[in-house]
Amino acid sequence: MTASTTQGRDPASLRRHNLRTLLRHLHLQGPTSRAELGEVTGLTRSAIADLVGELTTRGLVLEEGAGQPHTQRGRPPLIVSPRDESAYVLAVVVDVDTIGIGRVGLGGTILEEAETQHEHVSGDPTRSLDQLTGLVQEWLESTETSPVAIGVAVPGIVRARDGLIARAPNLGWRNLSLGDELRHRTGLSLPIVIGNEAGLAALAEHRRGAGREYSDLVYVSAGVGLGGGIITGDRLLTGHTGYGGEVGHMITHPGGRYCHCGGRGCWETEVGADALLRHAGVHDPADRHAALDALFVGADQAETPALEAFRALCTPVATGLANLINIFEPERIILGGLLRSLIRHAGDELRTALDDLRGLPELDVDLQPAQLGEHGRLLGAAEAAVNSFLARLD
Amino acid sequence: MTASTTQGRDPASLRRHNLRTLLRHLHLQGPTSRAELGEVTGLTRSAIADLVGELTTRGLVLEEGAGQPHTQRGRPPLIVSPRDESAYVLAVVVDVDTIGIGRVGLGGTILEEAETQHEHVSGDPTRSLDQLTGLVQEWLESTETSPVAIGVAVPGIVRARDGLIARAPNLGWRNLSLGDELRHRTGLSLPIVIGNEAGLAALAEHRRGAGREYSDLVYVSAGVGLGGGIITGDRLLTGHTGYGGEVGHMITHPGGRYCHCGGRGCWETEVGADALLRHAGVHDPADRHAALDALFVGADQAETPALEAFRALCTPVATGLANLINIFEPERIILGGLLRSLIRHAGDELRTALDDLRGLPELDVDLQPAQLGEHGRLLGAAEAAVNSFLARLD
Numbered sequence: 001m002t003a004s005t006t007q008g009r010d011p012a013s014l015r016r017h018n019l020r021t022l023l024r025h026l027h028l029q030g031p032t033s034r035a036e037l038g039e040v041t042g043l044t045r046s047a048i049a050d051l052v053g054e055l056t057t058r059g060l061v062l063e064e065g066a067g068q069p070h071t072q073r074g075r076p077p078l079i080v081s082p083r084d085e086s087a088y089v090l091a092v093v094v095d096v097d098t099i100g101i102g103r104v105g106l107g108g109t110i111l112e113e114a115e116t117q118h119e120h121v122s123g124d125p126t127r128s129l130d131q132l133t134g135l136v137q138e139w140l141e142s143t144e145t146s147p148v149a150i151g152v153a154v155p156g157i158v159r160a161r162d163g164l165i166a167r168a169p170n171l172g173w174r175n176l177s178l179g180d181e182l183r184h185r186t187g188l189s190l191p192i193v194i195g196n197e198a199g200l201a202a203l204a205e206h207r208r209g210a211g212r213e214y215s216d217l218v219y220v221s222a223g224v225g226l227g228g229g230i231i232t233g234d235r236l237l238t239g240h241t242g243y244g245g246e247v248g249h250m251i252t253h254p255g256g257r258y259c260h261c262g263g264r265g266c267w268e269t270e271v272g273a274d275a276l277l278r279h280a281g282v283h284d285p286a287d288r289h290a291a292l293d294a295l296f297v298g299a300d301q302a303e304t305p306a307l308e309a310f311r312a313l314c315t316p317v318a319t320g321l322a323n324l325i326n327i328f329e330p331e332r333i334i335l336g337g338l339l340r341s342l343i344r345h346a347g348d349e350l351r352t353a354l355d356d357l358r359g360l361p362e363l364d365v366d367l368q369p370a371q372l373g374e375h376g377r378l379l380g381a382a383e384a385a386v387n388s389f390l391a392r393l394d
Numbered sequence: 395m396t397a398s399t400t401q402g403r404d405p406a407s408l409r410r411h412n413l414r415t416l417l418r419h420l421h422l423q424g425p426t427s428r429a430e431l432g433e434v435t436g437l438t439r440s441a442i443a444d445l446v447g448e449l450t451t452r453g454l455v456l457e458e459g460a461g462q463p464h465t466q467r468g469r470p471p472l473i474v475s476p477r478d479e480s481a482y483v484l485a486v487v488v489d490v491d492t493i494g495i496g497r498v499g500l501g502g503t504i505l506e507e508a509e510t511q512h513e514h515v516s517g518d519p520t521r522s523l524d525q526l527t528g529l530v531q532e533w534l535e536s537t538e539t540s541p542v543a544i545g546v547a548v549p550g551i552v553r554a555r556d557g558l559i560a561r562a563p564n565l566g567w568r569n570l571s572l573g574d575e576l577r578h579r580t581g582l583s584l585p586i587v588i589g590n591e592a593g594l595a596a597l598a599e600h601r602r603g604a605g606r607e608y609s610d611l612v613y614v615s616a617g618v619g620l621g622g623g624i625i626t627g628d629r630l631l632t633g634h635t636g637y638g639g640e641v642g643h644m645i646t647h648p649g650g651r652y653c654h655c656g657g658r659g660c661w662e663t664e665v666g667a668d669a670l671l672r673h674a675g676v677h678d679p680a681d682r683h684a685a686l687d688a689l690f691v692g693a694d695q696a697e698t699p700a701l702e703a704f705r706a707l708c709t710p711v712a713t714g715l716a717n718l719i720n721i722f723e724p725e726r727i728i729l730g731g732l733l734r735s736l737i738r739h740a741g742d743e744l745r746t747a748l749d750d751l752r753g754l755p756e757l758d759v760d761l762q763p764a765q766l767g768e769h770g771r772l773l774g775a776a777e778a779a780v781n782s783f784l785a786r787l788d
Contacts, residue, residue, distance in 0.1 A: 157756060166756045167756060215634065216633060216634040216638075230721075232626065232631055232633075232638075233629060233631075233632075235627060237626055237627075237721075237722070238627075238723075239610060239626075239722055239723025239724070239757075240609065240610040240723050240724060240725045241723060241756075242723075243723045243756050243757050244610075244626075244720075244721060244722050244723035245721065245723075246720040246721065246723075246757070247720070247721055249716075249717075249720040250644075250717040250720060250721065251646070251713050251716060251717055251751065252645070252648065253648065254646065254647065254713055262752075263716070263751060263752065264751075319645050319648055322643075322645060322657070323644045323645060323717070326638075326640040326641070326643040326644060327624075327631075327638060327639065327640065327641055327644065327721070328631070328633055328638050329632075329633025329634050329635060329636075329637045329638035329639075329640075330633070330634060331634045357645065357657060357658075358656075358657065362551060362560045362561060362635075362637050363633075363637050363640070
């Protein structure tokens with residue numbers, strides 16, 4: 001995170017690089033004094049003053065006295081903060097049944113958010129595109145300042161290069177250029193970045209949740225499907241094209257149930273919502289959400305059948321986690337969605353199952369519930385949007 | 395790979411950084427003209443001349459005319475090359491039955507190598523340490539110039555921070571500080587770096603073998619055990635402590651055979667040498683090496699039982715590979731050891747098995763045999779030694 005220059009490179013590109021470094025620091029670390037900015041970037045006082053001046057002029061940061069009383073010996077330090085009310089991104093979470101949308105300021109504060117029913121028609125994204133376009137336009141019109149970028153989290157595999165959604169199985173989407181479609185329909189020239197919801201939630205937990213200060217993390221969240229995001233050496237694992245991190249399709253039960261992906265015995269089929277319901281004796285419920293809610297209520301009230309269902313999930317969950325531990329040796333595993341409830345209702349059983357399956361005791365690991373909960377995906381979409389804005393900052 | 399400076403940082407650290415960058419480029423890319431060095435580093439002509447002069451004085455590079463005829467218009471370009479005869483590392487490969495050792499020049503040329511019987515006593519590393527110390531001393535005395543560093547590949551999990559071998563199951567070693575022991579016994583003050591053999595072989599394939607030009611790779615090699623090394627975004631995956639990348643202990647057959655790690659149904663138990671022999675009807679052979687050799691000869695002569703044994707390995711091999719594809723989305727999978735033979739004798743069956751198991755067709759991948767063969771680990775140990783030398787170059 002040092003501001004740097006390259007001998008023989010032009011001053012404009014150096015300045016751009018330093019602006020981005022400064023703003024990224026403020027976004028991630030929050031209000032910082034000029035002196036501290038100098039320390040972390042290695043830039044001189046006058047360079048910091050110049051760059052902060054530029055960011056202030058652009059409305060991206062503001063500078064204030066720290067509020068400490070004046071002393072005899074000099075002025076109070078000037079504190080630089082991201083100006084989140086005017087420098088914000090629009091974050092969107094597309095789920096099967098809902099669309100979440102929010103304004104997230106530089107610095108990671110959710111300024112405003114809402115959720116609406118997703119009126120989607122499986123296999124045909126037209127209705128969804130109309131709805132998303134309308135929502136984005138409505139939000140843009142509701143505020144005086146425009147966002148600096150838009151980030152969208154989707155339940156699908158996404159090509160990193162251009163945001164193409166190669167496949168979103170639960171929505172029935174294939175090869176959808178969601179970013180291009182939104183740009184075309186809204187006429188916006190903002191950066192619009194699309195990402196896999198679990199990868200983005202992992203990014204958010206790493207930057208602002210249970211994964212802060214950890215460089216090697218595995219995030220796994222189960223609902224109807226099972227998604228994962230892996231941080232290795234402080235970077236989100238994307239794979240070559242962006243389709244990596246599909247931990248839900250590890251085969252943990254060879255020859256097991258068919259998965260919607262076409263494979264058999266994928267981890268997702270063993271530990272997702274349907275698996276939990278099966279363990280509670282509920283097969284093909286008419287209303288899956290209602291059945292899950294009833295199960296959660298039962299577990300909260302310590303009813304035996306509900307607790308037994310969670311306990312039955314421990315070994316299949318531990319099987320996949322053991323694999324991920326052997327492969328990634330993370331410091332911490334963060335569990336979201338119904339796996340978060342699993343820690344609560346059967347945490348000891350889960351840890352025991354994991355100890356029984358893991359051969360290498362050197363690979364110790366800490367299991368933690370996700371901290372950002374339902375906001376993980378929204379904050380992750382915001383982080384992706386900020387990344388994209390910073391990369392283009394000129 | 396650009397040489398860079400940090401505003402406000404001292405010139406000595408800048409110079410050190412630039413020296414390392416230049417030498418790393420020559421090591422990886424081979425002979426390069428001064429002009430090209432200027433282009434790739436962004437440094438001025440005079441800075442390049444100065445740095446090359448310094449590296450020449452230290453005996454690390456040499457500079458020659460390109461051998462092209464003089465023209466009317468100026469001198470032939472000066473080509474800078476790593477001086478591999480005098481700037482080399484000692485690379486050591488510790489295996490259960492053998493110890494390989496070689497001198498590898500900057501630039502990756504094996505200058506000299508030999509293999510000897512490893513006189514090891516399981517569980518007690520003393521005899522091995524005596525032998526390794528003797529071998530290293532013998533090699534140091536046999537040449538006039540000293541190596542710049544020593545790299546050692548071991549079949550075990552190694553802590554990145556200090557090279558502690560936490561566990562080497564097939565040697566029966568636990569918590570062995572091999573680097574410290576060698577340093578102490580030889581009295582050398584050179585950097586001595588220890589690494590997991592499969593991780594190092596992956597590094598070598600990435601830099602000098604079947605993985606050149608690929609940023610996302612999975613390398614898997616099977617013998618008695620099964621090791622893997624993963625390159626993601628051009629970096630070797632190590633995990634938090636260095637114990638990551640243990641793909642051999644993915645559970646691909648829950649409730650299956652016990653593995654030496656204490657787990658059950660690890661991939662290693664399903665696809666290693668013993669599994670191959672079992673498929674050929676050979677159980678607990680008195681001489682495993684002889685039995686394997688016979689099997690390989692049989693397969694080369696297209697004998698049905700040997701070919702059937704390879705074919706039977708395809709689905710278990712593909713199960714683990716499918717998982718790694720879903721997780722890492724590599725561009726290429728490189729197969730070493732007996733999996734290299736598997737491609738040769740049952741490549742079509744392996745690809746078919748993989749297609750049957752993989753649900754996500756977007757995750758396309760290319761299977762290739764390892765290119766460096768038995769030299770992969772030696773060259774990998776050399777790369778680790780060079781990294782360590784470069785990191786300390788002052």
